[in-house]
Amino acid sequence: MTDLGVGLIGSGFIGKVHALAYRSAPAVFDLPRLPRLEQLADVDAGIAAAAAAAFGFATSTDDWRSLVLNPRVDVVDITTPNHLHEEIAVAAINAGKHVYCEKPLAPNADGARRMRDAAAAGGVHTMVGFNYLKNPITGLAREIIAGGEIGDVYTYRGAHFEDYMHDPDTLVNPWRLRTDAGDGVTSDLGSHAISLARYLIGDIEAVIGHRITVVPERSVAGGATVKVGVPDTVNAHIRFQNGATGTLDASWMAPGHKHTISVEVWGTHGALSFDFERLNELRLYKAGQARGREGFTTILAGPSHPDYAAFIPAPGHQLSFVDLKTIEIRDLLAGLADHAPAPWPDFAEAYEVQRVVDAIIRSDQSGAWVPIADI
Amino acid sequence: MTDLGVGLIGSGFIGKVHALAYRSAPAVFDLPRLPRLEQLADVDAGIAAAAAAAFGFATSTDDWRSLVLNPRVDVVDITTPNHLHEEIAVAAINAGKHVYCEKPLAPNADGARRMRDAAAAGGVHTMVGFNYLKNPITGLAREIIAGGEIGDVYTYRGAHFEDYMHDPDTLVNPWRLRTDAGDGVTSDLGSHAISLARYLIGDIEAVIGHRITVVPERSVAGGATVKVGVPDTVNAHIRFQNGATGTLDASWMAPGHKHTISVEVWGTHGALSFDFERLNELRLYKAGQARGREGFTTILAGPSHPDYAAFIPAPGHQLSFVDLKTIEIRDLLAGLADHAPAPWPDFAEAYEVQRVVDAIIRSDQSGAWVPIADI
Amino acid sequence: MTDLGVGLIGSGFIGKVHALAYRSAPAVFDLPRLPRLEQLADVDAGIAAAAAAAFGFATSTDDWRSLVLNPRVDVVDITTPNHLHEEIAVAAINAGKHVYCEKPLAPNADGARRMRDAAAAGGVHTMVGFNYLKNPITGLAREIIAGGEIGDVYTYRGAHFEDYMHDPDTLVNPWRLRTDAGDGVTSDLGSHAISLARYLIGDIEAVIGHRITVVPERSVAGGATVKVGVPDTVNAHIRFQNGATGTLDASWMAPGHKHTISVEVWGTHGALSFDFERLNELRLYKAGQARGREGFTTILAGPSHPDYAAFIPAPGHQLSFVDLKTIEIRDLLAGLADHAPAPWPDFAEAYEVQRVVDAIIRSDQSGAWVPIADI
């Protein structure tokens, strides 16, 4: 077993979570290849050095290009703002490195397609950080659906609501408002919602979307204001290829919602739902329960659900957001072992997610349904 | 104070609830005019007689026309299937009677407009049974919004989900599937959702809707099947005249949902939400709470909320669906007193609700936004 | 079928609820005997007259003794403060009247025993207003336990928490603090908790209690203060005759609790719980569910549960506190029909409840377990 040299680009919130996950994964899981924390890059050399020390990386740099070319780096891990992903990823691919990139993959489907194609041409593996797919509760939902426990699915309702942009005078991550960085909340939170819908139900055939910019101008540090060209809230009706229909909604201006990632699925034999403000719970309703005993059962995540037992053998003791990332990194490392199935979700899957984002934008502009095939 | 002779047409579920409410209202409230339970009509004379005895009506009949013309009847109360409302209501109006009619008022906007116009021409008062508007929790929500407690409202999310049509082999109320009785779930549950949206936020300017018939054929008694021409589920994006946007969703095939009538409202200073599976609760989030103390507050209905104290002086002791109808009938009787404001919601309001139903249908057919003004 | 003349003594909160229930019961249920609202008594003649008019009683009086002797009164309904129950009830029994009395029956077990014995000697029927026994959810719990669905029960946890005495400067019902009216919260709320424990599990064998007076002096109107000689909170460990053990807790100083009447029952095959701040919900856990699908199922009250369907045929539409009283009055009227089983819970049952109250007091004083047989 050889280890894998990891080069991490970016040391902000999500970069730190990646670092935590690299450290935990080998103790939690029996890994085919171990991560070796080789180098950390940040635009500020001092920040890079401090983060490398704190996170346990061997070296640091303020030049991501040198990291990409570092021969001891096998996997380039990109946690920069979205609009920088493509240049870095393509450089890494060209240098023969595997690439692990945060979501959303690109500002639009064209960029995502180029990245997908570059990876395919380069023969490297890729993975994108749709971490909510890794939650044991998500795995349980998929198992319930795939096993036919709720029958044929006909309705899907997905939402992702937070409120970190609610205050117009407190601008979090100003780059998220740049139109060249994506489509605001559609890209940031909507992409999570789309990836969950695809993971649980399958390909989406067509959408009609409605994008709303609630706050057209926001204050930035120093008192200046910026015009906002991206939506704060997005609503979409969707139709899956298998005939199911549903809704997808996202907002970063949902007051009081801190981490509402909710899914509800209706089938001919029952229903399930979850909301990741309670990250370790799923509610399941089975049609045909004994008369007078019908109801939703609240299932707490436990060791019989995917990957939970590796952390803790007792149910109800709870996993965290960081733990989801640990599972994701296990999937990355496992997927880079010899003869293993490739890691997933990869750039190809992220491109499919991005096509739905673009279809929502186009349908909002046209006021009509847009087939994903048109993107 | 003179009393009011009530003639009730229909003795099914909702007819019984009306009867209960007439009996309770005088003991709960200090009423300007008392109801006199004069006559009950049902198509079956035996059922009519039995129901009259049970509910306390003086006489019964199997001929609604004689009830309408009964000189001791001042208010005609219609609880028949939807498609029979218009003929009865217009006959009652022509006989100079006030009319209290269950929702939805008519199968479509044309019928509702004729009924509204007939009432206006006849100079009688009308009221429509949108009982959820009468819940003290709804009143509290309106008070919070109108008082600016959550600031300027920009998003409204309304849904009405039940599962009484989930089993394709158990047909509840077959008339609800008739295309001449309305638009299936859009009319039955969607009309409640629309009335709440109008009550809490205001006039709707435009909609785009998506109607889905999940089960195209259903079994009826005897093993035959009927083709279903109306939707089981409806989703709509909406835009209010005041600029707020949102979503309206309804389904009678929502497994596990028994009485989900949920509303969520987002404003510049906070948010509120409720779900009438917990009929006596509202959740309120105020922006700007003390740092580390932010969260939704769960408010239980109590004597400081509209009309609750008339039932019981202690908070948390709960009102029921029947109690909402008691409040509604108080509003009816109060609105028929001399010099009192007319009862509300009246036929004019129900017509506005119906226009939104029709706009959803039309937009589903065209695949594009439909202004309510076009209906 | 002859009707029953009802004489109601007291027109406060609970008197009004009784009046509402008398009016509703005949329309909700198919009753063997109908109530005739004959006379209402209150210490103030004006209040009595106004209440009689509002509630629909034929006559009123300021002299409860004349009501008791009124030949048109068949049932005397007592809703006065506790310490007045005995004198009125015994007078009514001596006049040959059936007696329906609010809980707690008496200030102590001696009084309750005298009332029980008087009723037995007088050959009249009695009933006591432990209304929470009538909730369909309570009936469901009893059905689950009695049917062995959760196996052999070994643990019972009961609590009744409200906060109406939390503010030391706002004195609600000052008579509740009188030591001759009972034992404060033990009598007022604890008696409900005891009656539920007996109803669901059976006879209690022994208790050890802890009574706490949190606020030793309270303000009354005018600024004076009263010394408080009764507990605000009571905690008890209990042992049932069938070997199960458990806890009973009550407080009227439980901040934020408006109507927490909670029960949890553990058995060899599962558990159930409810909390009447959500009056229409029960949670059921069955051991041996499919691996990874274990959890509590939340059951909403519906037409398959006792008595619910008489109000409304649709699940989740909710019953209210007043509706529980309507069921109670159906039980009263049904129990007074010829050849019917006597109404229940009667004075004999209320005496058993009171013995447990007295045992808690005695055990608190002695600091040791007290068998109920010693009371």
Add this chain to the structure above:
Amino acid sequence: MTDLGVGLIGSGFIGKVHALAYRSAPAVFDLPRLPRLEQLADVDAGIAAAAAAAFGFATSTDDWRSLVLNPRVDVVDITTPNHLHEEIAVAAINAGKHVYCEKPLAPNADGARRMRDAAAAGGVHTMVGFNYLKNPITGLAREIIAGGEIGDVYTYRGAHFEDYMHDPDTLVNPWRLRTDAGDGVTSDLGSHAISLARYLIGDIEAVIGHRITVVPERSVAGGATVKVGVPDTVNAHIRFQNGATGTLDASWMAPGHKHTISVEVWGTHGALSFDFERLNELRLYKAGQARGREGFTTILAGPSHPDYAAFIPAPGHQLSFVDLKTIEIRDLLAGLADHAPAPWPDFAEAYEVQRVVDAIIRSDQSGAWVPIADI
């Protein structure tokens, strides 16, 4: 800054959690001293070697005594069954090592006192794994209480319920049933409940307890049965030195409860509660809220609560059981730095917890209140 050599004894569930936490702590927190994973001991040499490799320890051994004497080990971390703690800890203390030991510290107060005294005499630091004290939600509760936000506290209700011993034929951790390993659930879960009560409110003055062995015989592997001499459930009334009173309850036979660690605190100005089946939530009720707006506010753990921000800057994203241990290990490492306050809770605190356990046992035997001072 010098690092600290860690020797871990035990590689089961909680040993693995310790290992995870040592790996995460340096990346999460800015630590004054870094842990060096020096040696892992387990009774089976093969298991020890495998665990050392998986968890990242440099060496392994099947002889805890050699680990204790290993000069590269500065801190001995004990995760063995309870009855083995004392011998190991005393040996480590005698070798001049700091000791970090899992709870409960000892089978009884005598053992705990000896351990406390040995540590004091040896001049080393100690810490005990009452990890729930480290939850940001617990810290928030303490901050609310200490800051007077709910006024003077007069009632405390604590419980710890799980169901891992519910099935009499599936014996989890048979050593927990040994009477020389402690008092069954009183030691295992009750000690957590006691530590929380002491942390949030203060010293306990007296208790009266009730211990119940629900299943007197249990099956073990091979079909034999063991007699059970320890309680499955324990209930206690408590009185704090500051005058507050309350209840403590624990059971490992609470069907459906997977991780109920619940606390409710009542004060003159409000109340708070939490239940660690939802590890990241606290409910706060403030008396004197605006009329009609009163209710419990549900607060999600977030970056303004103690230690949360070190993991993730976004509220509602959730910490896990393992994360609590990471905080605990930060406290250990910080407390071993020069001039730092000693780590806490130490053996002295754990001895105080154990005294309450012993007082509950003694009071159950005597049937009377037992002052903690008598232990």
